[in-house]
């Protein structure tokens with residue numbers, strides 16, 4: 001590879017176009033300074049440093065929770081480290097990959113890449129059309145050379161040599177006259193591959209940035225039997241790219257008709273989900289004939305580039321709550337969030353319509369009930385074999401009118417009271433245990449709750465990342481280019497034929513080669529050339 | 541055979557493979573110990589075997605005549621061949637362990653669903669790449685570190701990471717996972733072998749500089765520095781496109797199917813990307829005057845460290861925080 005650095009013209013060796021930039025900025029006119037800066041930026045050494053910076057800059061994003069990925073984790077972190085969180089936030093550590101400094105590095109890298117590729121394209125273009133360089137005077141001094149004597153006249157030898165070299169896909173200088181030697185070169189595609197690779201990196205970066213800016217990802221929890229239409233207000237969580245506009249949402253809608261899950265019932269991994277799938281009826285646009293689709297993990301629904309994924313599931317017990325006046329104040333499913341692999345799930349029910357007091361419930365849903373004194377109630381198995389609701393009821397003011405938004409998974413207990421337990425041995429607050437079909441009266445005639453049945457919910461993720469086809473094309477082209485760049489061996493070979501000074505009727509054949517990249521087996525190639533030349537000459 | 545039979549066979553095969561790796565290691569130790577014991581009796585000019593094998597021209601230092609006892613050389617070579625043959629057996633057993641591990645689950649599946657299987661597959665990749673690339677690049681002198689590596693890794697896998705065979709969680713059902721992990725395993729294997737070459741380059745370079753190269757010793761018998769450097773480059777160059785495919789094509793496609801986003805900046809992805817960037821930097825460094833040789837070797841090792849960290853560190857330190865975590 002060293003040899004190529006002095007020989008940029010043919011450009012096939014892939015040396016940096018700007019060997020060593022001057023290390024001192026010249027105290028000259030602005031134009032000079034700009035030129036100097038540009039040369040610095042597009043030097044291989046700068047590329048190297050920028051690559052390292054990029055690797056380094058990517059690290060914090062794997063350590064500090066990221067807003068785009070897990071908002072809950074970020075919120076938890078902020079709660080645990082309030083002061084540090086402010087510093088981190090100012091540094092953009094919660095969204096590393098769209099922070100100013102991360103963007104700065106890759107934009108610099110892109111500029112450097114352009115500055116690197118464009119001049120090399122020019123050089124390559126010239127090199128492509130150049131003829132293989134003439135044979136050096138002394139072939140014996142090249143890294144590999146051979147010499148032998150034949151009977152055929154020099155012209156015939158050269159003619160044959162040109163044929164052999166062409167067959168081995170060398171470009172041969174056909175002007176045989178005068179020089180008494182054939183010059184050949186191959187491996188031009190190496191530099192082409194390298195250029196293709198670097199251009200592909202640019203393409204991928206652009207496609208990726210496009211996807212990040214215009215894409216979105218949202219999560220919806222939908223109880224089986226209920227529907228969804230693609231509007232911002234329907235999402236439980238939503239993370240748009242910075243240039244995303246809500247109008248870009250495609251007018252997709254669907255109903256979750258059914259959900260199936262099976263769990264392993266034996267073996268060391270008992271309780272692990274074996275498979276789950278949801279049946280949905282969807283319409284790509286309002287008014288379309290609804291279609292059926294089986295959503296599974298790794299089997300998304302794709303419409304117009306928008307993907308709908310099944311990413312999770314859980315239980316939604318259906319309950320009916322009557323208030324102190326005997327009126328139905330709530331009727332329907334309540335989403336409980338699984339806490340662990342046994343699907344013991346936590347949930348909250350707020351009944352603001354209850355009178356005279358508002359009612360609230362908080363507690364666990366246990367799909368397969370189990371109880372020990374040590375653990376208390378727990379779930380033995382994730383399937384709903386023996387479902388039980390274990391709830392603590394509250395009454396008072398749910399605090400929903402105070403204006404500040406509340407999570408549906410949290411009770412604001414400031415103005416709520418528990419009921420007094422009838423069995424003091426199990427704690428002072430009343431706790432209700434219900435199986436499907438059970439109705440339990442609340443103490444003091446405050447109302448009742450009925451556990452009607454168990455429904456399930458699924459969590460769907462809807463996402464759109466425009467430009468992904470382009471990014472994939474870019475990476476594939478990049479790999480193609482890379483293989484060319486890494487494995488094609490640019491190489492030169494010369495054959496000279498001259499009258500033997502000792503015996504004028506015979507001809508001395510000299511063969512020599514030069515590898516223009518490191519790591520090639522030049523000796524093997526020259527041996528093979530010699531074998532073919534000799535066998536050809538012996539044939540004739 | 542039943543599922544349970546396969547699972548039991550897999551465990552036994554891992555044990556036998558470990559034992560044969562130990563034997564191979566012992567053979568290689570004997571090889572080098574015998575080499576060092578070469579007595580200075582005759583002075584014959586023999587072409588340096590390793591340098592000739594890697595296709596490099598002998599360096600001035602090694603072209604110098606060295607005292608060689610031919611009988612001894614033959615014995616050294618014999619031990620080396622025994623070591624290599626044992627390694628072939630061990631790698632076959634290792635592969636059998638991996639296959640039966642997959643057959644030992646019900647339903648049958650690819651054998652990389654948890655850390656134990658991952659380690660088994662990764663170390664198999666190292667052994668396989670050592671043998672396959674070794675055919676082309678004549679890597680027998682690497683037998684000592686490779687077998688040592690296998691012994692240690694299989695022991696750690698058996699002692700710390702073992703879990704009984706079982707099915708995959710649904711998120712892992714995808715043939716893209718097969719492609720993704722297979723490519724990652726092959727690339728990691730090549731990088732590991734390349735990292736060994738880089739380490740040996742650095743160690744030999746240092747010893748040469750301090751003048752502590754013992755004639756006939758392990759370091760002395762390694763290929764000369766230039767050849768080591770070039771070899772390390774070729775191994776990395778072999779691994780790099782495969783890694784690119786694993787991390788930047790197959791991985792994102794799988795992620796697109798499984799999670800709806802081809803790139804999530806998940807810790808595992810971030811570190812696969814970091815590894816990729818560092819190896820790209822390595823390839824650049826080798827093309828930059830002043831970075832070739834020692835600096836490049838160090839960068840290659842940094843790359844390998846990031847690879848290992850991704851493999852081990854992410855699962856242990858980040859646990860459930862990563863969608864890719866198979867630690868549980």
Ligand code: HEM
Pocket residue numbers: 001013014015016017042043044045047051109112113114116117194198201485486819820823824826827
């Ligand atoms: C995102 C940034 C970049 C990436 C990922 C990247 C990647 C690579 C890779 C993997 C190679 C290895 C090919 C080989 O060894 O033949 C390479 C070679 C090369 N790169 Fe880059 N590169 C980047 C930016 C740049 C920049 C900015 C320059 C300009 C200074 C540059 C100049 C070169 C040159 C001249 C080679 C040829 C080295 C050789 O073949 O010996 N690269 N690049």
